[in-house]
Amino acid sequence: MIDFNEIPQAQVLARGQYSMVRSKREDALKALRTLCEGQNGATAAILRDIQEGQEVERHFAFLRDGLIHLAETVAEVEELTQQIELFRPVAFPK
Numbered sequence: 001m002i003d004f005n006e007i008p009q010a011q012v013l014a015r016g017q018y019s020m021v022r023s024k025r026e027d028a029l030k031a032l033r034t035l036c037e038g039q040n041g042a043t044a045a046i047l048r049d050i051q052e053g054q055e056v057e058r059h060f061a062f063l064r065d066g067l068i069h070l071a072e073t074v075a076e077v078e079e080l081t082q083q084i085e086l087f088r089p090v091a092f093p094k
Helices: 009-051 059-092
Strands: none
Touching: 009 059
């Protein structure tokens, strides 16, 4: 059993914050992976459709929207990474 009275409260708080931010970052990374897979699928569909002589313009709107979401998610991951770096030294002092 952990005796929280032996751990400084600032460290306990920082570990909780670190854990929450890390979890949020993992979720954002999963979302980023899904967005990348969607982009890959759309580009494969363009190639398939163009070979079959079909219209491909409809895929471009999806790709544009996907790129916007990718940029937003990358920015979120970067911000969360910075937060993790702020909490790590307080949460896990050497």
